[in-house]
Amino acid sequence: MKKRQPQNFKVKVTMKTIAEEAGVTLPTVSRILNKKGGKYAEATKEKIFEIADRLKYRPNALVHGMQSGRTNTAGVMIPVIGQFYAQIIEGIHNTFVDKGIIMLLGWGENINAPKDDTKERKIIHQLVDRRVDGVILRPSCEAFELSYFEEIWERNIPLILIDREMTNITTDFVGTDDEAGGIAAAEHLIGLGHQRILFAGSSEQVSTSRQREAGFRKVIGEYPNASRESLDIDKPDHVERLMHYLKQDNGPTAIFAYSDPSAEHIADILIKAGISIPGDISIVGFGDQPSGTCPIALTTFDQHPQIIGKTAAEIYLELITEETRSDIRRERITPDIILRASTTPPQ
């Protein structure tokens, strides 16, 4: 087995190193390298730059951060799992690179472990201790500890929420216009001729599921014959309840599921039960998160996660720049329907 690359015991090169080699004092090096106070002899400048270059000097951002209070560092608490979040992170990243901001990425437990808050708080401390200039975070659950936010606000660190809005606090927020999505889903299905449409949502979910349902019902409500029922897909008995609805005399001809995973889950159940999609029942999902095992190409919604991330990053830049607090911004990106094979007119 080979060894790793050359182990050169180079001394670390600091401004002091350069100053000594150049025969000047340290502040001189500092001012020249930072181009402050232009009154230096060309010869001196050149020498300093040459040495810095030759010794591959790199400034110590830790020191700079400590002194200036600015680290050009953003805390990002968003899980990478799932295309949706990954693309949000990409959107954030893209607007940060050019600004010289780099992100500290970390997130807490998965959605289903809301009680184990230790990990989440640990990460927040990591970010605070490293003096991030601001934080962008997706609340991991509806009951996301308020005390977490306090840890951040107390230190006057700008905080931007992503995806899931929290009603009990006032912070800048960027997410999906879920209501508009619900409306569009309803309009799509009704436009195809469906009226008896089952909504499949989640009680365990946060605002997003509820708001999609709200938009959906806004449209559906205008049709007297429309279905009033909804299915909680996260309840243990959801399979029985689903089959119950389907066996009714005037059972649904279409289903709007609040997420792609649940849409796919339902599709699996239907197909196992010998119900064809979209022949017997049309299905609309939400979020465009393909899984590779979905039995049919799903009509769904693109939430434009990249734009969500980009918007959040832009707000971030404003917040860390401004001296006085401005008004809160709450941006909702309109989702766009993606027509695929899982929806047709009722037959």
Added chain:
Amino acid sequence: MKKRQPQNFKVKVTMKTIAEEAGVTLPTVSRILNKKGGKYAEATKEKIFEIADRLKYRPNALVHGMQSGRTNTAGVMIPVIGQFYAQIIEGIHNTFVDKGIIMLLGWGENINAPKDDTKERKIIHQLVDRRVDGVILRPSCEAFELSYFEEIWERNIPLILIDREMTNITTDFVGTDDEAGGIAAAEHLIGLGHQRILFAGSSEQVSTSRQREAGFRKVIGEYPNASRESLDIDKPDHVERLMHYLKQDNGPTAIFAYSDPSAEHIADILIKAGISIPGDISIVGFGDQPSGTCPIALTTFDQHPQIIGKTAAEIYLELITEETRSDIRRERITPDIILRASTTPPQ
């Protein structure tokens, strides 16, 4: 519009603040909070802890990093795009959280812009300047600038490569056992009864495509009637060439594509040409990256990205701990085939 949360102009609380409030000197606070030198009066200890708690003191990790040379910070240069990479990052993250390590995440341009190296170098500098303890990176292209690595090695920062191996350097590496994958793909198709199998690879790709082909040919080579041709899926004329192969008298009955996107691309072409999958032709992909528009559930390979990430993080932990350089580790995770609908015996 509401304003953001309370703007409390709290002075920042440092150890000095605490020391003054407690009427002791700063080092006393330091030693008590860090539990060094246990010879302090209980009363003093309690007082210090109480004040620190009340004032919500948080240590300045920048200072600590600057003094100790350890930042508990890892540079991770892996794009989040694509489930594969996202899961690698997740694997890294999971083993880092417990160790109190947080990652600085950033990456350079997309694969197809190898010449624009500025962004990549910029990120590396960001990491180096912030004194990360080590770096985990996926080379963005085969010609990944050696000088980038030098920036890292020069400072004796441990470096671990992910996914794409670079032949011209010796560093720790974690990736997929691509050859084993190629072998398994060939064995699967041959097991089904196929012999005339077309390999669809990419000249623009790095080691991975070549190694998958190598494994594939190792098996295929033992069958005298087997196909010897391969298709470069990234060349402009690939559609014509593909159709050319298919129209031959003894055209392929199966295709092994080096990646899921290319497999799907080929599937689209075939279906447009009226060729049915897997009826007329079986297809095997690689990587398990579903897209939502794939016309058929693809037989493919799980590369276990989480484990790749986890392994890399574990090597990382070793490297930043050990004083003397150990042997280079090159880990290859064996991919596992996922049987889905796109492969059947030839008909």
Added chain:
DNA sequence: ATGAAAGCGCTAACAT
């Protein structure tokens, strides 16, 4: 055009 000195927040060696 440059040096000297103080300080950022904290740790560690050296007192007492």
Added chain:
DNA sequence: ATGTTAGCGCTTTCAT
């Protein structure tokens, strides 16, 4: 059981 001193790498007055 606690205070003093020096120093990490660098910036920023204040001098000369």
